[in-house]
Amino acid sequence: MTWWVLVVMVFDLTVRIAAIIIVPRNRRPTAAMAWLLAIYFIPLIGVLLFLLIGNPRLPRKRRKMQRQVNDYIQRTSEHLDFGTLRPNAPPGYTSLVTMNRQFGAMPLSGDNDAHLISGYRESLDAMAEAIRSAERHVHVEFYILQTDASTDNFFRALEETCARGVTVRVLLDHWANRGKPFYKQTLRRLDEMGAQWRLMLPVQPLKGKYQRPDLRNHRKLLVVDGTVAFMGSQNVTDSTYNLKKNIQRGLHWVDLMCRLEGPVVASVNAVFLSDWYAETGEVLTDEIDLFDVRSGPGDLDCQVVPSGPGFEAENNLRLFLALLYYAQERVIIVSPYFVPDEALLLAVTTACQRGLQVELFVSEEGDQAMVYHAQRSYYEVLLRAGVKIWMYRKPFILHSKSMTIDDELAIVGSSNMDMRSFGLNMEISLFVRGEEFVREMREVEQSYRELSRELTLDEWKKQPLRSTVLDNLARLTSALQ
Numbered sequence: 001m002t003w004w005v006l007v008v009m010v011f012d013l014t015v016r017i018a019a020i021i022i023v024p025r026n027r028r029p030t031a032a033m034a035w036l037l038a039i040y041f042i043p044l045i046g047v048l049l050f051l052l053i054g055n056p057r058l059p060r061k062r063r064k065m066q067r068q069v070n071d072y073i074q075r076t077s078e079h080l081d082f083g084t085l086r087p088n089a090p091p092g093y094t095s096l097v098t099m100n101r102q103f104g105a106m107p108l109s110g111d112n113d114a115h116l117i118s119g120y121r122e123s124l125d126a127m128a129e130a131i132r133s134a135e136r137h138v139h140v141e142f143y144i145l146q147t148d149a150s151t152d153n154f155f156r157a158l159e160e161t162c163a164r165g166v167t168v169r170v171l172l173d174h175w176a177n178r179g180k181p182f183y184k185q186t187l188r189r190l191d192e193m194g195a196q197w198r199l200m201l202p203v204q205p206l207k208g209k210y211q212r213p214d215l216r217n218h219r220k221l222l223v224v225d226g227t228v229a230f231m232g233s234q235n236v237t238d239s240t241y242n243l244k245k246n247i248q249r250g251l252h253w254v255d256l257m258c259r260l261e262g263p264v265v266a267s268v269n270a271v272f273l274s275d276w277y278a279e280t281g282e283v284l285t286d287e288i289d290l291f292d293v294r295s296g297p298g299d300l301d302c303q304v305v306p307s308g309p310g311f312e313a314e315n316n317l318r319l320f321l322a323l324l325y326y327a328q329e330r331v332i333i334v335s336p337y338f339v340p341d342e343a344l345l346l347a348v349t350t351a352c353q354r355g356l357q358v359e360l361f362v363s364e365e366g367d368q369a370m371v372y373h374a375q376r377s378y379y380e381v382l383l384r385a386g387v388k389i390w391m392y393r394k395p396f397i398l399h400s401k402s403m404t405i406d407d408e409l410a411i412v413g414s415s416n417m418d419m420r421s422f423g424l425n426m427e428i429s430l431f432v433r434g435e436e437f438v439r440e441m442r443e444v445e446q447s448y449r450e451l452s453r454e455l456t457l458d459e460w461k462k463q464p465l466r467s468t469v470l471d472n473l474a475r476l477t478s479a480l481q
Contacts, residue, residue: 034476059211062278066310069274070105072285082263083111086301086433090408092326093433097303099322100431103315106270106304112262113298114432116412116440118400118447120239123230123257124150128157130224130259137167139223139272141200143216143414144235145172146182147189151236159193167196171275173217174199181242198279201426215309217275218425220257220414221268227294229268231428232257233401233414249395251367256334256400256444258412258430262296267304271428278310300434307415308426316415316429317422320403321347327405330357332445334402338362339374339418339475345381352386360387361448365394371418373474376467383457390452398448404441409433412441 016039038045085108097108117123131138131154138161147155162168170190177183177199190197200217202209222230234255240246241253260268273284307315324331324347331351338360340348352358360382366372382389392398403411413429415421432438 037476062211063310065278066274069270069277070311073105073270074101082107082109083295085110086299089433093409096319096322096326096431100303100305100315100319103311103313103318104305104307106267106306108301108303109263109267110301111295111298112260112264112300112302113296114261114264114300114302114430114434114437115259116444117232117257117259118255118444120234120253120255121150123232123234123255124154124236126257126259127222127230127236128153130222130228130230131157131161133228134161134166134224136225137169138225139169139221139269139276140236141171141217141219141221141272141275142236143173143218143220144176144180144237144241145170145186146177146180146235146237146242147186148182148238148242150238154236155189155193158195159189162193162195168193169272169276170195170197171200171217171272171279172197174202174204175213176216198276200275200279202279212424214424216425217308218414218421219271219275219306219428221272221428223265223269223272226265226269227261229260229265230257231260231268231414231430232412233399246367249365251365251395251397253397253399254392256402256412260296260302260430262298262300262302263294264302264304264430265294265296267302268428271304271306274306275426298434300432300437302433303431305413305429305431306427307422307429309424310426314422316427317341317344319411319429319431320344320417323403323405323409323411324348324351326409327351327356329406330359330404332359332361332404332441333417334361334398334400334445334448335417336363336397336399336401337368337371337375337416337418337420338378339371339420340378341419341422344417345378348387349381349385358387359390359445361390361392361398361400361445361452363394363396363398364391364453365397367397370474370477373467373471374477375418377471377475379455379460380457383455383460389455390449391455392448392452396451400444400448402441402444404438404445407438408435410438410441 101107117126138158140158158168187197201211201215203213204210220232220234232255234257239252277283305315305319321343348358362375379389401413401415410432411429413427415427415429421427
């Protein structure tokens with residue numbers, strides 16, 4: 001045996017032992033096992049990938065800034081009155097609110113108005129109209145922000161508002177936008193109008209800005225003067241995302257936005273201000289009252305739940321799990337990317353076994369191959385448990401993200417029900433109590449149902465072997481966090 005073979009063997013053994021010590025620490029068992037398999041079977045590639053994307057947390061400085069923001073929000077809002085809450089809260093509801101407050105810092109507020117906008121063009125125009133009414137400031141934060149023919153009215157509204165001397169601040173995710181159509185044109189247009197803009201989670205090592213490159217700020221929100229807010233699943237871009245592959249396939253995105261008025265707008269604004277602080281170091285609370293509470297025309301109880309790798313817990317996942325065990329009659333989930341961890345899968349199937357009506361809306365066609373196949377790998381166990389799966393007909397991608405529980409509680413926002421949204425993406429969800437809001441959600445769900453087909457277990461059993469193999473391989477890779 002030559003000396004270099006001995007060196008390779010010693011190095012290989014050292015890597016394997018080190019992996020067993022380092023990889024499982026503070027990591028889900030499934031994620032740890034996936035990383036160990038990658039390192040053991042493809043050592044060089046596995047180690048390089050782990051070094052590149054093995055840390056699911058933001059840098060320590062960013063996490064410290066998030067803790068400072070949370071502490072400030074909790075101290076500042078502790079004794080404030082956020083409107084009149086609805087009476088006769090159902091059992092267990094208060095503990096859900098307490099959990100959200102503990103992990104995400106945002107208070108529950110009453111006297112809110114919330115309405116859904118399910119039309120793609122309608123939501124862009126509604127946001128443009130709100131921007132044109134601004135008198136003090138406009139805060140724009142979107143995962144993808146592109147100037148194109150579809151969004152021109154939105155951008156013209158920003159230009160007109162800037163021209164009137166109103167402060168416009170804009171945040172857009174760096175990695176999601178760079179290299180995409182109209183990226184340079186978008187930044188140039190923001191510069192020319194005089195907007196203050198920053199890239200979120202920039203991967204610019206030469207400028208000292210670096211974290212795990214596949215972390216994303218996936219939030220979509222707009223706040224005007226602290227009085228009106230929009231949040232949901234829709235990006236500011238054409239419904240094809242201006243990508244050649246989507247246009248060739250005829251794909252169009254279907255989304256859901258929510259327009260808000262009332263005290264909850266302050267919480268949406270707080271999320272923006274915390275992200276602005278994280279990217280710029282600027283503290284804007286002296287300029288903008290973080291909790292300038294104004295009653296809205298409605299009677300809904302609302303709580304904003306931010307989540308992401310800057311938080312100690314997976315805030316969105318914990319809320320989803322708690323609601324699934326809280327439900328007594330039915331659960332309806334809309335998620336374009338449904339790749340659950342063990343806990344979520346158990347909660348969904350347990351809801352069926354408790355006799356609840358459980359429905360899941362997904363897209364018939366996928367836009368991301370790995371996620372699409374990973375999602376499909378869960379269909380059989382869901383169908384056998386009794387989940388009714390609705391597949392939104394192609395060539396449309398159902399991109400909305402929502403959940404309704406019984407007839408009184410709902411969630412709408414940017415968060416998918418997949419491991420990426422739970423652990424790697426910065427998300428924003430809205431937790432709502434109110435029968436009138438759930439009725440609006442039911443109308444949207446019914447419109448999706450009418451444009452979908454039901455997937456049956458008999459149909460699923462006819463899947464070819466090659467699809468099963470692809471699905472299972474994608475399922476393994478989805479755990480690499």
